[in-house]
Amino acid sequence: MSTLTLSALSRACRGILAAASLAAVGIAGVACTPNAEDARLNDTASHEDAATDSYQWLEDVTGDKPLDWVRGENERTEAELAATPEFKALEGDIRAILDSDAKIPGVQKIGDYYYNFWKDQKHERGLWRRTTLEEYRKDDPKWETVLDIDALNEAEGENWVWHGAQCLKPDRDRCLIALSRGGADANVTREFDMTTKSWVEDGFFRPEAKGGLQWIDRDTVYVYTDFGDGSMTESGYPRIVKEWKRGTPMSEAKVVYEGKADDMYIAAFHDDTEGHERDFVSRTLAFYNDELYLRSDDGSLAKIDVPNSVNKNVHKEWLLLELREPYEAGGAEYPAGSLIAANFDDFMAGKREFTALFTPSDSTSLASYTWTQNHLVLNVLDDVKNRLSVLTPGDGGWKESEFAGAPDFGTVSVGAVDADESDALWMTVADYLTPTTLSLVEIDKQPEPLKSMPEFFDASNMVIEQHFATSQDGTRIPYFLVRPKDLAFDGQAPTLLYGYGGFEISLTPGYSAGVGKGWLEKGGVYVVANIRGGGEYGPRWHQAALKANRYKAYEDFAAVARDLVERKVTSSAHLGAQGGSNGGLLTGNMLTQYPELFGAIVVQVPLLDMRRYHKLLAGASWMAEYGNPDTADWEFIKTFSAYHLFDPAKEYPPAIFMTSTRDDRVHPGHARKMAAKMLDAGKDVRYYENIEGGHGGAANNAQAAHMSALAYTFLWNELAK
Template structure:
């Protein structure tokens, strides 16, 4: 629900009432808008066929069942046609290698919902080493971020009576040992940050009420998130407290007895500890130990030496103009390093030795596609899972060990016919001269006539990188119909490391939108498409991107899909988790910051009489991260002004927009059908 406003401010926002998430008047308005969208988009047989095909893809038994190794078993959460909410299950490696493994079902979420009269959505499992019998299961009502945690016995396949239970809230529960957990949650008044996340973490002992849990650390109300965890690596057992002041602004503490020892590294650095090693991923320049390290570098040192005051680091990675760190994963004896070079992955193995860290390419890793390597069991082995994907090649899952070539375990089938398609990378020039990459998926012999329906997708925020991946839904919903699909790697993302993200923060936010406009213009200049056939799509921060592209560059696009968006940047920090994003966008309550924020607040910049692209807004009533009021109010304002707009709000789904495959298929079909209706060439354009 919205915060009570002064009368003057409320008068400036006639649609404030739509912020009442479950208010009956607001929900009746939603119901009317949904019916209008269903009639406009989903009434025909063509839509039903698309929705059916998309659901069949989501329900397919041929999907890759990704697994997590815990003990001797490999665990998987699985959804299909018969199990819409899903199964938590496990198998052995020998079985997993088979085309049709035998699975042992531990929790049937559909059956649980039926028995309890609930609408639980799976949020994850945390099982206690070494036997992994005691598990903390997180479940969300309708897919919201807020969830409950319940204790489960995986051996007996039953919920533990009087076991650990955390009531519904944003937060978590994590093992220390069989009789103790860390709990960070809503403990009552004063226990949450202004963003709605935990500001206290406590140690809770079995058999006692949560209200008697012992306080370990309390942050400030202005902080983002407080949490704690236990590292049970044999021989390196440690306890940590993490204090996130904001995104990319955090402190890490080692818990020693009743006290805390701070890791004295920059707050902006990502900090992690593996066995004896402290790893720091820098986001700002750092002068230490007589050396100057640049942002984007990954440094390593012995933790004990660091705590003793030494500041000698090995550089495991240093960026260049075209390279950035895409991630790393520690095995028992090595570090798997994932590097992006112009948004293309390269994998390396780093091995510590007496003379520093040796580096070599990961043996047998493919040279093309989106690559991701993750350790299977970092406590005991150097095995890793390797995922290989691109836009038109079905994803493959491989199993390897350092020093040996990986072998394929699983592969997706071809969910759409990619014959004749090719992936190409291009570079546009932004307003300030910056080189902006983008990927294009289109027919190899695409005639450059400016008439191809083209879907341009972007995000541009929070250092999130958009990389090539196989999307069966985009393939069926767009590419197989002859559309061109484009991903823009604009500033604000992480494609070139921290500098790419920081270039579009706060007062520089418009650079992300200038980049996106440059990609759109390049597509038009290259005659891939034209304004009449160019559509855009984005969600969350990408929804803010879409809102701004429509209001700032209305002449570039014909249609836009704006999903679970931020749009009212005057009030975003007062709605749900919005206050946690002020490091990204700025504080609209400060007049000097609102002076620049207002330029990228679509809700305040949309005008009557302007010819805007046709728009479809989608969101979820159960989204407790980005308030549905953003989309509701923007829709109401644009509708009042007479623009061509449609709106669809799914009741469940949280920030993901859908709680099961049926809902996801419907939401996807609405987006693709809406865009195709407006972007496909008309008969007279295709006539000889």
Template sequence: MTSKTPLWLALALGITLGGMTHAADTISPAAKDPNLWLENIDGTKQLDWVKQQNATTVKKYADSAEFKQLDARLLEVLDSHDRIPMVSKMGDHFYNFWRDKEHPKGLWRRTTLDEYRKDSPAWETVIDLDALSATEKENWVWHGAECLKPEYRRCTVFLSRGGADASVMREFDLKDKQFVKGGFELPEAKLSVDWMDIDHLYVATDFGPGSMTKSSYPRIVKEWKRGTPLSSATTVYEAKEDDMSVSAVRDQTPGFQRDLVTRQIAFYDSETFLRGKDGKLTKIDVPDDANVDAHREWLLVEPRSDWTVGGKTYKSGSLLAAKFDDYMAGKRDITVLFEPSDTTALDGYSWTRHHLILNVMDNVVNKLEVLTPGDGAWKREPLGGAPALSTIAAGGVDDDTSDDYFLTVSGFLQPTTLYYGTLEQGDAQAIKHSPSFFDASKYTVSQHFAASKDGTRVPYFEIASKNLKADGKNPTLQYGYGGFEVSLQPAYSGSVGRAWLEQGGVYVIANIRGGGEYGPRWHKAALKADRLRAYEDFAAVSQDLFQRNITSPQHLGAMGGSNGGLLMGNMLTLYPQLYGAVVSQVALLDMQRYTHLSAGASWIAEYGDPDKPAEWAWIQKFSPYFNAKAGQKYPPVLFTTSTRDDRVGPVHARKMAAKLQSLGYDASFYENIEGGHGAAADNKQAAFMSALGYTYLWDHVK
């Protein structure tokens, strides 16, 4: 078993949670903040302000025939029936969640492997979310399902109102294809649920006052028995109020059933416990900042800092293996499965029944290795490498029963191809091809390295016309993220092709520090007091584009979302001379108040705690809302967000736009009333939000 990521944590890392917790309503406001009133997210006066702002932005940027044509062309990409329907195997079926023009909210559906191999598989609908939403008069957004193996008949289904991170949970019968009357059901909250057996669940949710952390996630996990009220559930573990969250799972792997409880102390620190049949918890003795994973007889450990144990030191970013039972008994016989170099980092791994597939990045380009467990060193064989400046990934189909695997290959100009194979049985066979949405033959991809302020080499990808003239006049979009150890890798985007490349633009992705392109060290280099390194890196890429005469400040636009939206806020306030326009999406911006807004407290490990004067002294240097001031030459900026975003929340964007407008700057704002942190609840909304961002930049930098 690969340890499952709790739903809240999976959602918390999205780039691509009502029951909302807004501590902002109960704390002392920052001194003399005239925009504090906008923190009342659902207030009538506040939403009237939002609607007025939306109308102004739509009239200026989204009301032309050209915009409507682009919007329609982007929706065509998202709704295409020729997209690859990615699947996961449960029992004898392969399941997929699918949205298109006819099913905007989506279908949860299934098919067999033989059917899936066909160009047009026959699908069986399991849940029609559009029909369910219409019947219940709710705007349901799919948040996934967890089904109890090995029967895979009973499932917990998670549904969100309008795309918020908070979900309701209901029990569903896969055979009868209907919700179980009188079955397990939980009201809307940020929650984590896992099957113990047919009659018991592990549940971490909002149990009432005091049961949530300051980060607005569950603080208590309980064991809940079928047919009993939730109030009678037995407490398994209570985390501290200052912790991030808690969760529990049962590994259902036949012959290796284990119960694991995880206390998420902070975003990168946790403790994992093995829960005995008597309820006793035994900590897995690894550093708090290490990731652990139990699979069959193996324990895998990823230390995020150098770790000395058993007389040996293992490098940060390594992948280590030990026999689980032996390790718990005190033995420290550890095998190194991967050790990073100056240019390599572990991108991920996946088990099959008898093997482990490693995905390694070398200067942000992937290669795959197959490892076979054994005593001492594991057997190693290459599985394949990505084509030049592309991305390759592979994952086991069913690690309980087979060595089958899916493999995908994708690039900026190469639509995704899906392969299916069996390890040690020849090459994988292509079974699905994503359509091409623009003529890629006109463009070329290149990788470059810029020198940051401190001399660090920062990689970036450039996608441009083969006939590009280095005259400094090319409209260029520079995209970045730079946080939470998230890597930006080559990937095909029909939207980028249609909205930017076809217009004659150059598209650039900056692999700045704070990301995971070179593992934990690359991420840690821009943590907390070192946050400015990420912004220096992004600026260095911009300046390298100028030096190479690709573009110039008046023709360079910058875009980023979430943590990347914070990046955009800082490029606006710290480096305004470099950009002709900026788009900041679902962003953090008020870093003095962020820990009191929505789920902000969960990111103290990334940014620091502004309530501590010593830390606020350096946080304020990258707080765009704090640093925005009159008399500067800020470029035009667009802030986009969502009312239903209960992760970052819409407050940051509202206040930043209002402040800049009050200072006389060209600041536009658009808030989708639905959509959650992704800012869109369906493909139509997603296409509109994308078209708005691209149109805004093009209008200003063309």
């Protein structure tokens, strides 16, 4: 890998929710796949918890009694929502979109070929396939199948879900492929021969667990996984990383580093950039808290001596630091949200001379940055709108220039085609109403459009606006509004408000054909709130809603809801809320703390029981976000623990809880227990649990279409009355 970011777990997977839950933009991507289903699944309860929580039996994920309850609720929900012709039509429309061959096949350059993972109606679990750039430029490229996951499942009697591949440089004839049963985070890793397109007999194999393999060289890998008792952290991730030689049992692999039980994740990586080959060990103590070590040939480790909150990136001769807190070095102080650079070897030798590459303002934050062979491209959010610029290192320092060809509006993202060999970039552009386009861009040249999605819904009578609501403490909260051009502003429009508000994740405009077909095309209004807890304005925006300040994210969301009513876009009876994972905690709190603001609420793959969240699956890894309920933190955590805030004496809007049995990141017990508690109190609640699907909720397009149709049907039934 030419660019090595060893806080990769925190950055790529820093949100609890994988990319599958965010608005799809129509380009096949690689899901975040951070390990075996947590062995502590049912061995987590204190006697006190069991005595006070009469619904704790629903935490037994695969127990007969809980699954009987799940099946019964599924049947009841489907009898209400899924039996009509309108539902079948909507489900079919969404399934057709997901199965459509018109989606843009996003590609990754590996050697001379461009690889894509593709799902459609005939290939529910997908094809890993490849083509050439010459073919890819065509409207209908010829693809060569490398691995057919559906055929593999049939041959092996499995239900594998693709979790990605890492291919060995420079020959790229061997890859380490990760496969998950049913879409869980836990996966296996198997060695694949790209020449014969077959599994390597007696090749590297990592049994099912959370963790991974990383190439060092042809006969050596780093392995971090479940090695047996005591080898996993309390968060359920690897605590130990080893160096493993081909032809030897994994049990004989040499220990490289051991973390502590209360660490989050331990891993190691090899940087194979020619002329800059290095090895690193990453110790993630918690979200936003990791250590990075340079590993020498003799196995010794030298820490990169910067604050643990810093995102660290090593590329060729450069060390880049993305700051979450103010940082003083070399006699200068750099504010939180800055990106600074130093020569890596000089830094390791004790020199602390940095150049500021980006400094935030009140309206700007660094969304991302991308290395090419000779340049660094910055992607900046300015009031949640993307702006690109190019930095070029040289003898006279860093030179800044404009990025040619980027549009003025819409979400713009760029990624290097091959940072080792060229300055080419992939550029995608989309907004809520404009289908995604993919272009090939050379620095200082106009983009070459390659692919464009079709219009999956009629947006001709719709418009996008950005507004700002005022939260309770006076903070301006941006939100995007998608509405019919001829909206009456009489307070009657069925309106869906979506939010997340956590883990420094920004919600920017994207083309979601499902939202368009399931909501907008019917005449509904769609709103996305950029509340605190996210990353829209950098670390300060995220940190403003951490732990004891979590309530501010909920006040922000409520402020947007009230602003929509004040503008007469809608009224409480016609306003719905939707969110998943951390966003499910958000909507759970809307349900319990702000029930008067909403006419219906969708709560997906949620956290809700914040008294026990840290004892369930990967929950302990999120204490940097929410706090530790086993300490005095419980005094503020209980103020946003939706499960405990429920009051049987109160009135609540209709709600639906949706999750997956196979979600091994956020425990399905959260949704089960909350729904059961509310149902037993006679509240207007529905529940649906997909039996597989992982944290994204669905393992294939049919399941995804079904769950989306359930949510939109429920919302329309309640809000369009």
